[in-house]
Amino acid sequence: MTAYFVTGTDTDAGKTLVASGLLALARRHDLTTLGLKPVASGCDTSTEGLRNIDALTLQAQSTPSTPYATINPYAYAPAIAPHLAAKQVGERPTVDALADHVAAPLAEQRGLTLIEGAGGWRVPLNDEEDLAGLALRLELPVILVVGLKLGCLNHARLSAEAIRADGLRVAGWAGNLIDPDFSADDACYRDNLATLERTLNAPCLGIVPRLDADTPDARAAAAADHLELPDDD
Incomplete structure (x- = not known):
């Protein structure tokens, strides 16, 4: 079984796109496969309860099929930082609780298990703990998703430094092109990629371009064409 924690340089960097890919x-x-999203805010109300599109996307790529409650045990409606969303409903998720929840899914030892965080590495889980504490508790290597846009060099390098400072390995990074002003034909774009490759000191798992696919499954399949699996050594 190979398991990784997936984090991003920022909110909307493309964690779910890369993870599902x-x-x-x-x-x-x-x-x-198994994709877990232990904490998610910005959930929609459905007949089955609160549902998060990112968690649903990971669920669709999990084989054998897995109940939603296993994928996303902490779901909140407000599209704000998870610890603030939890406060609004009188809850306080903790690293201990999340670690207990993911213990059973991890014990299934699927070929690839990805645990996706929320936002970036330092997003709070509660007033005392960060969500990164789950990766630390589980001693998981980390995949860093870099949202390719102006400012990404600083965000990516600081994120990688923070992950390593906390004692975890950056198993790889993947870029996701989100800035419409960036183009693969642009010299600045190519220079940014070269800088990331030189400074992140981790394998590049691929660069996902802007995709035309309009459904989560189609986007996952399209992203997969531009990615490679991390080395589990």
Whole structure:
């Protein structure tokens, strides 16, 4: 079983796109897969309860199929930082609680398991703990998703430094092109990628361009075409 924690340089960096793409790629290699989103805010109300589109996307790429409550045990409606959303409903998620919840899914030892965080590495889980504490508790290597835009060099380098300072390994990074002013034909864009490759000191798992696919499953499949699985050594 290979498990990783997926974090991003910022909110909307593309964590779910990259994570679902990696899971889709693993499925192509006939691996069992599991994508977990322990805490999610910005959830929608459904007949089955609160549902988060990112968690649903990960659920769709999890094989064998997995109940939503396993994928996303802490779901909140407000589209704000998770610790603030939890406060609004009188809850306080903790690293201990999250670690207990993911213990059973991790014990299934699927071929690839990804645990996706919320926002960036230092997003608070409660007033005393960061969500990164879950990765630390589980001693998971980290995949860093870099939202490719103006300012990404600083965000990416600081994130990688923080991950390593906390004692975890950056198993790889993936870029996700989110700035419409960036183009693969642009010299500045290419220079940014070269700087990331030189300074992050971790394997590049791929660069996901802007995609035309309009459904989560199609986007996962399209992203998989631009990614490679991390080395589990």
